[in-house]
Structure formats: C-alpha cells, structure tokens
Amino acid sequence: MPRDSALATLQGGSRDEALASGRSRLRAAGVEAADEDARLLLQGACGVDRLAMVIGGDLPVSGDEARRFLEFLDRRVGGEPASRILGRRAFWTLDLEVRPGVLDPRGDTEALVRLALRVALQAGQTPRRILDLGCGSGALLCALLSEFPAASGVGVDVSEGACAAAIANLALCGLDGRASVVRGHWFDQVEGAFDLIVSNPPYIPAGEIDALDREVRDHDPRLALDGGEDGLDAYREIFVGARRVLAPGGAIAVEFGLGQAADVARLARDRGLQKVDSEQDLGRRDRAAAFRVE
Numbered sequence: 001m002p003r004d005s006a007l008a009t010l011q012g013g014s015r016d017e018a019l020a021s022g023r024s025r026l027r028a029a030g031v032e033a034a035d036e037d038a039r040l041l042l043q044g045a046c047g048v049d050r051l052a053m054v055i056g057g058d059l060p061v062s063g064d065e066a067r068r069f070l071e072f073l074d075r076r077v078g079g080e081p082a083s084r085i086l087g088r089r090a091f092w093t094l095d096l097e098v099r100p101g102v103l104d105p106r107g108d109t110e111a112l113v114r115l116a117l118r119v120a121l122q123a124g125q126t127p128r129r130i131l132d133l134g135c136g137s138g139a140l141l142c143a144l145l146s147e148f149p150a151a152s153g154v155g156v157d158v159s160e161g162a163c164a165a166a167i168a169n170l171a172l173c174g175l176d177g178r179a180s181v182v183r184g185h186w187f188d189q190v191e192g193a194f195d196l197i198v199s200n201p202p203y204i205p206a207g208e209i210d211a212l213d214r215e216v217r218d219h220d221p222r223l224a225l226d227g228g229e230d231g232l233d234a235y236r237e238i239f240v241g242a243r244r245v246l247a248p249g250g251a252i253a254v255e256f257g258l259g260q261a262a263d264v265a266r267l268a269r270d271r272g273l274q275k276v277d278s279e280q281d282l283g284r285r286d287r288a289a290a291f292r293v294e
C-alpha cells in the first residue's frame with residue numbers, strides 16, 4: 001500500500017485496527033515475533049504501556065502516532081529489532097535502556113538469573129557481593145541486585161559504551177547506590193572477594209558470526225559475540241580468575257551457547273571448579289551452569 005494511503009488508513013482508526021494492520025505487515029514480511037513486535041511498536045508510537053493499550057484499544061490513533069508507527073514498522077521490516085527501535089527492553093522484572101553499540105539483553109539470559117538465584121539461595125545465605133563480568137547493559141547485575149536488596153555489586157566490561165549503559169540502567173532501576181562499574185579486561189581491575197560471580201561472555205565461534213541472523217550480526221557489537229576460534233576463549237580466562245576472587249562457599253554461574261555445556265564444564269573442572277547446577281533457556285536447551293570450588 002502506498003505510504004499516504006497507509007497513513008490515511010491508520011490515522012483516525014482505532015488502536016486495535018492499527019495493531020491488526022501492523023501485525024499483518026510484519027507477518028507478511030516474515031518477522032518472527034510479528035504479533036508481539038507490532039504491539040510493542042504501537043505502544044512506543046502512542047507512548048503508552050501494555051495496560052493502556054489493552055483498555056484503550058478503541059481510542060483513535062492521531063496523525064503523529066500513525067506516522068511514528070509506520071516509521072517503526074518500516075525499520076522493523078528492514079531488520080532492526082523492536083528493542084533497538086524503541087531503545088527499551090523488558091528484562092526479568094525490569095525495563096532497561098538499550099543503547100547502540102551495546103548488546104541487547106535477551107530473554108534467554110533470564111535462565112542465568114534463575115540459576116544464579118537458586119545457587120545463591122542453596123548456599124543458605126544471600127550473597128553480599130556480586131560480580132558481573134562482561135556486564136554489557138548491566139541487565140544481569142540489575143536483575144540480581146533487585147532480587148538481593150542487601151547485596152552490592154560490581155560490573156566489569158571492556159567496552160566504554162557498555163560501562164556507560166550499565167551505569168545508566170543501574171540508575172534507572174534505582175540500584176546505582178549499591179553498584180559500581182569498572183572498565184577492564186575480565187578480572188584486571190577487580191579486587192576483593194565475591195559470593196556470586198555471573199557472566200554471559202562472548203561465545204560465538206568467530207567463523208560463525210557472519211552467518212548469524214542479520215538482527216544480531218548488524219546490531220549487536222562483535223566484541224559482545226566473538227568467543228574466538230571455538231567460542232570458548234572467555235571461559236578459559238574467566239575460570240582462572242574466578243578462583244582468585246571467589247569468597248569461601250561462593251559460586252560462579254555462566255551462560256554459554258548451544259552445544260557448549262560439556263566443554264564449558266570441562267574447562268571449569270580443569271581449574272578446580274565443580275559443576276553444582278544448571279538451567280535451560282526458553283527453548284528447553286542447556287544454557288547456563290553454576291560451579292563452586294571443589
């Protein structure tokens with residue numbers, strides 16, 4: 001449909017009608033989560049939350065809202081993820097800012113949050129100090145600090161943009177008083193002992209990056225994806241450093257890619273870390289494991 005007619009159809013129609021039209025456009029373009037994305041983009045275009053969208057479905061869409069929605073749909077059809085278009089992402093119970101050049105946190109990473117919570121609670125006391133290695137947007141650190149109100153945390157990332165994003169998200173969640181973010185290479189700038197270490201490091205084998213979906217390849221930074229030749233470089237370094245900063249009885253929990261569970265467990269074992277628990281992602285695939293010093 002030509003742009004002017006599309007605009008005329010949306011403008012003055014109801015939000016429910018705009019949603020239905022956005023859905024069909026995204027479905028026709030083969031967008032995987034077409035229904036969810038159309039809803040998020042319309043909410044963003046109208047500046048309302050999910051509840052307002054549900055109860056205000058018969059409200060009319062203004063000219064500005066219609067124009068914004070069409071622009072968002074164009075960008076989504078062009079391969080830009082909805083979270084990047086809106087600059088926001090729901091993660092765990094939080095609403096986080098997503099910045100260009102910083103990894104967009106994924107729903108699958110909530111497996112690591114679930115695992116970290118379980119393992120920390122199994123120890124019989126809540127963690128006092130939490131370390132997030134390769135913190136990116138700060139998603140993991142924010143989620144864990146929100147669940148453990150007595151804990152403090154440190155986020156580490158080698159990317160300046162990621163450190164700035166993590167600081168912004170900690171402030172957005174009201175958690176900046178209990179956390180600091182340092183720029184550095186894994187443990188280089190890390191001092192002291194931690195009861196809980198989490199990490200979702202880069203784990204894609206370098207040779208597979210060009211074949212990733214364009215939504216990942218074109219929008220997430222290579223630094224957040226590239227795990228070296230076999231995808232496991234980061235774990236080799238992280239498990240060495242973990243031994244130095246884990247408090248007695250502490251645990252480290254890491255995310256990994258599909259099919260990497262056994263290799264990651266072997267690398268941990270080689271460094272004297274014993275697997276104590278694991279967790280699956282939304283597709284019921286092994287995606288995170290936790291370890292303690294043997």
Ligand SMILES: C[S@@+](CC[C@H](N)C(=O)[O-])C[C@H]1O[C@@H](n2cnc3c(N)ncnc32)[C@H](O)[C@@H]1O
Pocket residue numbers: 103104105106109133134135136137138139140156157158159162184185186199200201202203223224225
């Ligand atoms: C897969 S992303 C994870 C981001 C965030 N933790 C999440 O789960 O959404 C990996 C992160 O590790 C960071 N990183 C890569 N190499 C690093 C290094 N040598 N030291 C510290 N951070 C590093 C990247 O900049 C990126 O932010």
